[in-house]
Amino acid sequence: MGVGIEVINLNAWYGTNHTLQDINLHIPANQATALIGPSGCGKSTFVRCLNRMHETNPIARVTGTVRIGDLDIYEDAKPVQIRRRVGMVFQRPNPFPTMSIYDNVASGLKLNGYTNRRVLDEIVERSLKNSALWEEVKDDLKKKSGASLSGGQQQRLCIARALAVDPEVLLMDEPASALDPVSTSKIEDLIFELKSQYTIVIVTHNMQQAARVAEKTGFFLNGRMVEFDSTHKIFTNPSDKRTEDYITGRFG
Amino acid sequence: MADKGFEWLMVLCALSIFAIVVLIASELVKGSNLSWNQFGFDFFYKSVIDSYTKLPNYWDPVNGHFSALPFVYGTLVSSFLGLLMAVPLAVGLAVFLTEMCPPVLRGPLAFITELLAAIPSVIYGLWAVFVLVPLLREYVNPMLIKLFGWTGFFGDDNPSGLGYFAAGVILAIMILPIISSLTREVMTAVPNSQREAALALGATRWEMIWISVIRNARIGIVGAIILGLGRALGETMAVTMVIGNSPGIYRSLLANGTTMASVIANEYAEASNDLHRSALTEIGLALFFVTIIVNAAARLLVWAVTRGAPARVQ
Ligand SMILES: Nc1ncnc2c1ncn2[C@@H]1O[C@H](COP(=O)(O)OP(=O)(O)OP(=O)(O)O)[C@@H](O)[C@H]1O
Numbered sequence: 001m002g003v004g005i006e007v008i009n010l011n012a013w014y015g016t017n018h019t020l021q022d023i024n025l026h027i028p029a030n031q032a033t034a035l036i037g038p039s040g041c042g043k044s045t046f047v048r049c050l051n052r053m054h055e056t057n058p059i060a061r062v063t064g065t066v067r068i069g070d071l072d073i074y075e076d077a078k079p080v081q082i083r084r085r086v087g088m089v090f091q092r093p094n095p096f097p098t099m100s101i102y103d104n105v106a107s108g109l110k111l112n113g114y115t116n117r118r119v120l121d122e123i124v125e126r127s128l129k130n131s132a133l134w135e136e137v138k139d140d141l142k143k144k145s146g147a148s149l150s151g152g153q154q155q156r157l158c159i160a161r162a163l164a165v166d167p168e169v170l171l172m173d174e175p176a177s178a179l180d181p182v183s184t185s186k187i188e189d190l191i192f193e194l195k196s197q198y199t200i201v202i203v204t205h206n207m208q209q210a211a212r213v214a215e216k217t218g219f220f221l222n223g224r225m226v227e228f229d230s231t232h233k234i235f236t237n238p239s240d241k242r243t244e245d246y247i248t249g250r251f252g
Numbered sequence: 253m254a255d256k257g258f259e260w261l262m263v264l265c266a267l268s269i270f271a272i273v274v275l276i277a278s279e280l281v282k283g284s285n286l287s288w289n290q291f292g293f294d295f296f297y298k299s300v301i302d303s304y305t306k307l308p309n310y311w312d313p314v315n316g317h318f319s320a321l322p323f324v325y326g327t328l329v330s331s332f333l334g335l336l337m338a339v340p341l342a343v344g345l346a347v348f349l350t351e352m353c354p355p356v357l358r359g360p361l362a363f364i365t366e367l368l369a370a371i372p373s374v375i376y377g378l379w380a381v382f383v384l385v386p387l388l389r390e391y392v393n394p395m396l397i398k399l400f401g402w403t404g405f406f407g408d409d410n411p412s413g414l415g416y417f418a419a420g421v422i423l424a425i426m427i428l429p430i431i432s433s434l435t436r437e438v439m440t441a442v443p444n445s446q447r448e449a450a451l452a453l454g455a456t457r458w459e460m461i462w463i464s465v466i467r468n469a470r471i472g473i474v475g476a477i478i479l480g481l482g483r484a485l486g487e488t489m490a491v492t493m494v495i496g497n498s499p500g501i502y503r504s505l506l507a508n509g510t511t512m513a514s515v516i517a518n519e520y521a522e523a524s525n526d527l528h529r530s531a532l533t534e535i536g537l538a539l540f541f542v543t544i545i546v547n548a549a550a551r552l553l554v555w556a557v558t559r560g561a562p563a564r565v566q
């Protein structure tokens with residue numbers, strides 16, 4: 001089951017570059033929330049603050065509060081624990097090339113200490129079914145490497161890998177931007193399916209995509225959250241002039 | 253016109269590399285002919301029983317019996333000992349330099365490790381004779397004998413401190429820089445997205461280093477190790493100074509031994525007759541082929557990895 005995310009006064013820096021400034025928002029549980037905005041406005045930085053990946057960069061710094069469910073992730077837990085509850089899918093598919101398809105999906109479970117073959121088999125199958133890849137790979141799960149799949153299949157493999165550890169939140173940073181239209185629509189269908197079980201945050205440059213998959217949409221500009229509202233409102237009747245300019249394509 | 257001439261000159265320079273290799277090989281083949289005709293394949297394993305000591309004798313210039321076995325054995329044992337000690341250190345150093353070291357220290361540390369590779373091997377040999385060997389003799393060897401003497405690999409019969417083990421240690425120090433700098437290179441070539449993939453799954457830093465960095469770099473690391481092996485096999489001066497130069501085959505790693513390279517260095521100038529000289533040349537030929545093959549394999553592996561082809565399972 002997904003949980004909601006509460007972000008309070010979040011600020012983030014890369015060195016002296018104040019990348020995120022006073023972000024406040026509430027991301028509802030079991031829905032998809034889209035983040036849009038021009039390149040360099042801080043969307044990736046924002047999602048990376050939600051699983052404490054931001055701080056893996058040695059020059060990065062972050063302040064403020066992020067509450068996932070009732071856990072204050074910067075106060076109450078170690079990064080490793082957070083990342084096991086908040087899955088992430090990156091812009092470019094990054095399966096482990098030295099591992100088989102099976103081992104890719106099982107990698108997170110193995111990190112969590114699962115060793116029982118039967119349990120692993122079951123979760124790997126369920127995750128691959130959830131990510132709509134099962135039918136395509138079930139015959140060579142252990143024979144083929146994660147890198148031998150097509151780009152779209154690799155991305156669904158990465159989704160399966162993230163789902164296998166049963167996270168509460170799934171962060172997706174432009175998951176379809178490197179993919180063809182068919183793979184993209186598969187991923188969108190997937191997001192639709194997954195919403196019932198996970199809270200999804202998806203960064204996208206594709207406004208139709210945001211409109212199709214997300215209940216809520218946030219518009220970022222220059223490190224600030226300009227507007228956050230229901231997707232319908234953002235795309236039909238935004239309150240802020242800048243949001244309107246952006247979605248009508250006047251800049252960005 | 254001058255341009256054309258220059259071009260030909262360059263082609264000639266390039267071809268001369270091949271010419272040198274062919275020339276060396278053919279010289280070695282010619283030189284070892286006598287010994288080859290006399291011993292054939294027996295050269296690589298056969299011993300005669302010494303009439304006086306009743307022990308197998310592999311290398312008897314006085315009576316004209318020559319066999320390469322103790323030299324091959326010593327070369328392999330000392331090289332593998334060297335690898336055994338150098339590889340964990342080198343990989344550890346590379347992991348530290350690529351994954352953990354603060355950026356300010358990275359440059360200087362990498363520079364110093366690479367500088368180690370530039371020290372002439374006779375200097376390593378001198379250092380080994382004056383510092384390493386006494387250290388082994390006084391402290392390390394007695395401890396090894398006490399702890400592992402029962403295995404038979406650490407015999408208590410060589411008080412000099414010289415031997416296979418001393419050679420292994422000095423080789424480890426000498427091949428450390430090449431292995432660690434190549435390992436560092438292939439680890440740096442691992443894309444950051446691989447590290448993020450592991451971290452985002454909740455891997456600790458060590459788990460990430462294992463899953464993302466070492467696994468992805470492993471073929472290149474193997475290449476670096478083989479290249480180190482190539483160095484160790486051919487290393488002459490430092491090894492000659494510490495291995496004890498005794499043409500026998502001993503189970504104890506603390507015994508005096510010898511290697512292919514050191515017997516050539518020691519005996520060629522004073523070879524007693526043509527057969528002796530020819531036997532030494534045949535050892536040289538064997539060493540030449542082994543090191544060329546080992547080095548080529550290593551280069552190919554490193555090249556295949558660093559040029560960006562991801563390592564595949566199938
Ligand atoms: N690793 C980094 N080191 C230094 N600065 C960075 C780094 N990553 C991002 N930045 C800076 O942080 C700001 C926000 O970048 P971010 O990647 O969050 O933008 P984005 O909204 O995801 O853009 P895009 O749509 O192009 O992915 C940019 O000004 C960028 O230059």
Ligand SMILES: [Mg+2]
Binds near residue numbers: 043044045173
């Ligand atoms: Mg981005």
